[in-house]
Amino acid sequence: MDSVSRLVRLARLRGEIDVRCLMAGGFAIDHPPAGPGLVPFHLVLAGTCTITSAAFTADLKPGDLLLLPQGDAHQVTTTSDQRLEFTEARGRSFSTRRTTGAAPELDLFCGHYRVDEGAGALLFRLMPRVVHVSLDQPALALAEILRREATFDGPGTGVIVSALLDALLAMALRSRSGRRPDTPELWTAIGDDVLGKVICAVVDRPGEAWTIDRLAAAASMSRATFLRRFNARTGTTVATLLTGIRMMVAADLLTGSDHSVSRVAREVGYRSDSAFGQAFRAALGVLPSQYRKQIRHPEPSSGTSSNGPQ
Structure with a gap:
């Protein structure tokens, strides 16, 4: 399994549409901060719009997907x-906002990805504050299927839409910034092929002893050149990315296997x-054993939960 596929699987994403515009x-429509475990997105299929926050302004055109990982x-x-x-x-699966008395100029899907508090949260924490991707032709074909399914909005639409949104996210994560010069490179689709192979090796084999010197040697670079190039191309540090990937795999093993905590530690290189417990608690706020207990035996909720940002 390739690295992007593995990361998406580890994240256990659940894509949902809130509103189709x-x-x-x-018009101007405000979106409040998303709740815990929710990553908002906007997908433009026709027309143009602008999305602004305190930290950025992004102009979207047909085929643009914008994620807000924070x-x-x-x-x-x-x-x-x-x-x-x-x-x-309100439809079966989502709401539709429609202008009265005029043909639509903008076809915009506003939704969110639900992510678990372990691997999913860590994946998006390793991304920039805003991710703006122009989808390629295969992704646009999926988006057109999404449009048709949304128009149908009948039995099965919810699960079909969720699968399509997961596929679109995977395509976004492998998109390189060459299509959008103003967008930082995502480490999941690093434009530097040499660094990309090194990162893929870490995702595939997180338990190996990935020292900076070993990573630099794998990239055929000096230590200083590797660090400088890595930080510039990924927007993060080697230590942050390495620990993040390892903790994503660890969270998945703790919830999806019966491995002991000691074995999970060894599987991810500790x-x-x-030391593993300290790193895990620094990343997710609890010790590995506590995390496993919380996920497998969650406390019943005392209130009603939101269906997502509107």
């Missing part, structure tokens, strides 16, 4: 001076249970 004219509050706007009324109707 079929809009004309100008769940920042943001606003979706269009620039037309014409202000039109719109209605919102020879000391205490």
Whole structure:
């Protein structure tokens, strides 16, 4: 299994659409901060819009997917001076906002990915604050299927839409920034092929002794050159990325296997249970044994949960 596929599987994502916007004219719609375990996204299939937050402004065109890994509050706007009324109707799987009295100029899906508090949260924590990707032709073909399924909105739509959104995210994670020069490179699709092979090796074999010197040798670089190039191309440090990948695998093993904590530690490259426990708690806030107990035997919720950001 390739590294992107493995990361998406480890993250245990569940993509959902909250609102489909079929809009004309100008509007401004505010999105509050996302709750824990929710990563908002916006996908444009037709028309254009602008998304702004306190930290960024992004202009989206057809085929653009924007992710907000930190769940920042943001606003979706269009620039037309014409202000039109719109209605919102709830369907089987999501709501649809539709301008009244005018043909839609914008076809925009607003939704979120639900991620578990272990591997999924760590994956998005290793990403930039905003991820803006222009989808390639295969991804656009999937997006068109998504559009058709959303129009149908009948039995099975929920699970089909979720599968399509997961596939679109995988395609986004392997997209290189060459398609968008203003977008930082995602380490999941590193444009530097040499560094990319090194990172793939870490994802495939997290339990090996990946020292900086060994990684530099694998990349045929000096230690200083490797560190400089790695930080510049990935936007993070070797230690942060290595620990993040290892903790993602560890979280998956703790919940998906009966391996002892000691064996999980060895599987992800730790020879000391205490060192593994400290690293795991620093990443996820609890010790490995506590994490396993929380995931396998969660406390019953005392209130109702939200269906996601609107």
